Amino acid sequence: AIKAGASAAVVQSDGKIVAVGFADDNLALARYTTTGALDPLFGVGGVTTTDVGASGWVQGAFRVVVQPNGAIVVAGVRVSYASGDQTNTLVLARYDTFGALDCTFGAGGVATVPLGTTEGTSYSAPMPTGLALAADGRIFVAATTSTDAIKQDVVLLRFTTAGFVDGRTVLRLSATSDVAHAIAVQSDGKVLVVGRTWTQAGLEDFFAVRLIPP
Numbered sequence: 001a002i003k004a005g006a007s008a009a010v011v012q013s014d015g016k017i018v019a020v021g022f023a024d025d026n027l028a029l030a031r032y033t034t035t036g037a038l039d040p041l042f043g044v045g046g047v048t049t050t051d052v053g054a055s056g057w058v059q060g061a062f063r064v065v066v067q068p069n070g071a072i073v074v075a076g077v078r079v080s081y082a083s084g085d086q087t088n089t090l091v092l093a094r095y096d097t098f099g100a101l102d103c104t105f106g107a108g109g110v111a112t113v114p115l116g117t118t119e120g121t122s123y124s125a126p127m128p129t130g131l132a133l134a135a136d137g138r139i140f141v142a143a144t145t146s147t148d149a150i151k152q153d154v155v156l157l158r159f160t161t162a163g164f165v166d167g168r169t170v171l172r173l174s175a176t177s178d179v180a181h182a183i184a185v186q187s188d189g190k191v192l193v194v195g196r197t198w199t200q201a202g203l204e205d206f207f208a209v210r211l212i213p214p
Contacts, residue, residue, distance in 0.1 A: 004023040008020050023047070024049075047099075050109075061075065072099075074093050090114075092163065111163040151177055152177040153170050154178050156169045194208045
């Protein structure tokens with residue numbers, strides 16, 4: 001039996017729906033027509049999957065956006081294990097309108113960025129929690145990065161249109177953990193990040209941070 005699930009969806013300008021998640025520990029995308037049927041013009045029977053690492057398992061895709069030219073960008077995470085430790089890697093992939101990897105993006109259509117190694121294993125692996133496009137086509141990803149099973153920081157990454165990192169900012173708002181939940185790029189290019197932060201007393205609070213990209 002196939003293990004599969006969806007985490008996010010986006011509606012294209014033509015009304016078709018793209019859902020992303022995982023299928024048998026691979027990144028997975030499915031596109032539906034406006035009537036809810038799998039789109040036969042996308043991938044194989046409406047579905048496409050990507051294996052981004054034989055050394056570990058992919059927890060899946062968590063965010064998706066569609067670029068103005070119809071290309072689909074997804075952000076996910078790859079988790080691998082060695083000597084009892086958990087290594088977390090951000091995965092950013094771009095697909096053409098037919099569901100094939102765009103080989104002009106990153107390495108063969110995929111870009112990866114380390115998010116840290118956690119001592120021991122955790123079901124709350126660092127993952128991308130926000131994905132947004134700037135007016136110039138660059139891509140912003142908000143994620144969490146960690147060095148242990150408890151402490152997490154927010155990391156904001158900016159990618160070029162070709163899938164290479166050209167900016168990285170770490171937000172450390174507390175002595176315990178900070179997690180972003182969404183990002184947005186304003187018309188003036190400023191980036192808004194919202195999420196929650198934990199105090200040493202175990203209390204939670206809301207945060208909103210606005211950044212001015214260089």
